[in-house]
Amino acid sequence: MPDTASATDAPDASAVTGRSITLDGVTKRFRGQQAPAVDSITLEIPAGQVVMLVGPSGCGKTTTLKMINRLVEPTAGRILLGGEDVTDIDGDRLRRRIGYVIQAGGLFPHMSVAANVALVPKMLHWDAERIEQRVNELLELVSLDPDIYRDRYPRELSGGQQQRIGVARALAADPPVLLMDEPFGAVDPITRQRLQDELIGIQHELNKTIVIVTHDFDEAVKLGDRIAILDEGARVVQYDTPERILSDPADEFVEDFIGSGAGLKQLSLRRVRDVELIEAITVTPDVPSVDALARAREAGHDHVVVLDRNRRPVAWPSLRELERLPQLPSRPRADLPLVGTGAPLNDALDTMLVTSVGGALATSDRGQFAGVIDVETVMRAITEVREQSVPDPDAPIGTNTSDMPAVTKVDDDDD
Template identity: 70%
Template sequence: MSETLPSEAQPAPPTAAEPGRDDRNISGVPIRLDGVTKRYPGQDVPAVDDVTLEIAAGETVMFVGPSGCGKTTLLKMINRLIEPTGGRIHLGDEDVTDQDPDRLRRRIGYVIQAGGLFPHMTVATNIGLVPKMLKWDDARVAARVDELLDLVGLDPDQYRDRYPRELSGGQQQRVGVARALAADPPVLLMDEPFGAVDPITRQRLQDELIRIQEELGKTIVFVTHDFDEAVKLGDRIVVFDVGARVVQYDTPERILADPAEEYVADFVGAGATLKQLTLTRVGDVDLLQPTTATVGSDAAAAVAAAQAAGDDYVVVLDRRGRPISWPTLAELTRSPTIPDTVDERLPVVGMRSTLNDALDTMLAASQGGVVVTGRRESLAGVMAVETVMAAIQRTRSGAAG
């Protein structure tokens, strides 16, 4: 066996069978890159130099590394938007290096920044492109479009006939993900998909991707500049240096705990303690259960209930149980019933958000806590900034001991 390994050290190929992950639904296939090289015309040194890498089925693998190190070139060789100048690429058991690129791309979803949607086509037409190319009948395409809009959290009735310009950046990105998933490809390539949206929207899109991936188990290769994003989304991270040299290929936990080289330590950054917050999900910590009141109910009763519970605010829920504001008791005494005013600045995170996301959201809203939502945006609880601080304390004392 060992004589088949290339001379320089390559990371041990991962196996899909991680402890505790066997129950996951996997629809992806493994990707194997074998000595893959790209030399652009006129370049002295290859942009990607003899890269050997194995990506396990159903894993999300994040590509990080300095600008120009070859991440995008390597990614685009997988679906042959860029032709390799050397090496072999396998999807599952199949060598696809010489396969017709159009055929190959139907098996590989591709998501780029800002969704890459066609501006003159409706959302439905954009999503249905590949199924139409595959000659699905209209009814099947329409049903698939609605199913995918649902999957990415957009109401089909509201969004299917809109044009991309009638969507927010985050919504466009969701449609981009839906389009990439349309023909149910086993592999998804994502090139800085969330780079162009604001931090809070990015955080929600990341949470959605985690949820979708839990459901579908695709093999995802994801290029990012944001190390926190890599830690949050990745089952594994590949840290590259110039020429797409693989410096470290490991789980986020192990890269944070034990960076392979000084270069990786620098890349991980001095804020490694804070980055540990990216490893903890909001759903992993104990949430506070605040006093709640539904829109239109008696305000005095809500105030009394909050006082009895020792709360100085009430979380107001709409008729579907979704939090819309968290007025103080003083604010509530001004009206006889609970108002239906939606607080646009209400800091909200999901159960899959990280403690780092929660902290960012609190800081952005200048609030000492966040409202946490669970299924169908219903209230799951409230997290106070003290919970984040306690997690930082624990990490620090863990590191010191």
């Protein structure tokens, strides 16, 4: 393994494996309720993009999500999946083609991790060898070692691990569409950030079509290619990119929903991958600690990064720690400051502020080490963003200087 690792350009995105979703005048009326829960929503979701549905409680966003896979049957309108009307498809068959993730993963407590992940492939009559291979592949994808976790039960997992298994199960049969209903709402903030980072990495690799319901606008900005802000009855108030919604909200409702600090939220649009990461000395756990110490001193570094066989960070000991360690750690430390390269710089800064190192380890797809990011790098980037966001004093008030037209309905080939 080389002595140093540095940031590299992100790998080319894989081919889009998702399918477009079209909601055409979709309405849902529940018996006994005068007003419709969803009132004639029309929305086009491009293949391979992440679309966030946000809005106040009771606005119909979860009902809209559930109508896509017909957990809730629409009263009127059409729902097209890649041009195919879902009402013409058997409901059970349809749901096997669409991944679905809820809070806490929705795992079956009496089934092992492997059995939970294998549920849909077994329904599709995959052979045992193919199922075992797929389970192992997906556990690796969500950063869980199959040798350690496949035979465990949900009660033996943390909340974050259960949520990872829920995502793995939803992806088991390689569906083109993934629906997620408040997927990270039941975990602590640090775990939520890491799960969001992992989802960004998974999507960068797989390019599914993902629709996520959330009440957290910051989460919508972080994860979404596009955000649909809904009012009562799932009325689409604005459907656009995070950049456009923050810089040019459609009306006062959107402004109120965004809340104060829209300028600060714009800073979250700058990602870890947009800045130059710092090289680090990397070693594997089998390297003697005295050798790791010698390498770091020779290179003039204060720390080394210990990586496992998959190049995932395990530890980040300082020279002083290396002097005391009889051998390097082989299991990941719980307090390791990690941030995904797809994460916003705000998240990176938050991660650094709870450590004494003044930096964080950036990880790319599948949690592989990409480089080190420090406070100085983030502050320089934030300063650049602030300078770039200063409005032109000569521009007329109310003028939208963006070259991108406002978006209320988009086509699959719209960039």
